Amino acid sequence: MSDSNTGPLKGLRILDLTRILAGPTATQLLGDLGAEVIKIERPGAGDDTRSWGPPYHKDADGQDTSESAYYLSVNRNKHSVAIDIEKSEGQALVKQLLASCDVLVENFKVGGLAKYGLSYEQLKEGFPRLVYCSITGFGQTGPYAPRAGYDYLVQGMGGVMSVTGEADGQPLKVGIAIADIMTGMHASVAILAALRHRDATGQGQQVDLGLLDSTVSWLANQGMNYLVSGKAPGRLGNAHPNIVPYQVFETADGHIILAVGNDSQFAKFCGFAGLGDLVSDPRFATNRARVAARNDLVPMLAGVIAAKPTAHWTAGLEAVGVPCSPINTIDQVFADPHVQAREMVVEMEHPLTGLPVKMIGNPQKYSATPVSYRKAPPTCGEDTVDVLSNLLGLPTDEIERLRDSGVIG
Structure with missing residues (x-):
């Protein structure tokens, strides 16, 4: 494992206002590829998934820490800065950070950032080169746009569960949050496409990703089976609709x-x-x-x-x-010699305990610009002082004042 940043996105800076899974999946992938990711978290609480356990990372005495495996799964290669964006000074800090960022990624409900002065419409004139990626359940338009989005619900609404499960049994969800993960993958691709356009024209834009859209898009052959035949496919258990055996x-x-x-x-x-x-x-x-x-x-x-x-x-x-x-079984997966040879398990030193934590590796392999594992998933606010002092040039006394007033954590 190399500590140096050799990724193809080295020099790209992303302001990450996401939490849970879809957004963090996108920003971790971009971070693995060399982007500098600044994750903004709520002081004292942080990303919701920090407490989504067990299991949790354990200390030297075998006791649970506050860092869940769920949170660890999608938050490496990020700097955690704890800022209360409900406060006007917190909003000002975010805008100061944006001045040196290429991308903002957020997964608030539609219009949710407008009350903080951080919506795309409010920022686009001041930051014309900014790529602003919004990830929601149902996108920025359409009758469902105001709704909150959840992976499980979208697997149902998007048709995946109708083709998953035994023919005479209940519809079943996929065993991982596949709608979230695939939306995060789509978001990372869309961000890179928007950056290419920005670099060619100087024009930033908003990228609009919805969990339901993403899920419908990867119905793939099953969706096309319906569009061609007019007949909705059903559940076949583990059988294939178009190939036998x-x-x-x-x-x-x-x-x-x-x-x-x-x-x-x-x-x-x-x-x-x-x-x-x-x-x-x-x-x-x-x-x-x-x-x-x-x-x-x-x-x-x-x-x-x-x-x-x-x-x-x-x-x-x-x-x-x-x-x-x-x-x-999953234990057999990680014991598989091919999975091990492909370095699909990596170890990083956890900042809270100093102990190694095993993580799932990035599947992308490059001959010239390999991914890098530079920074373990940070504790909440771990990098607040470092980022505000080194990136914004704030003096120590100002940082202390902001902390005392609850603007930062």
């Missing part, structure tokens, strides 16, 4: 995922499984036929697969070029 099967000692993507792979699978007769059967010879005959084919395969252990199928099918995998 492409699902979970029970083995003698567990489960596998069999992902036969084409007719050649089906022939190879059948050869390995001792089912060569199926290849010439017109009911199963092509994927189109197999989809139509799903209810006949799958039980036949299930009986054969259940007779052998997982290792028999994963090793044997890999050898003949048929996609197949075990279903790992």
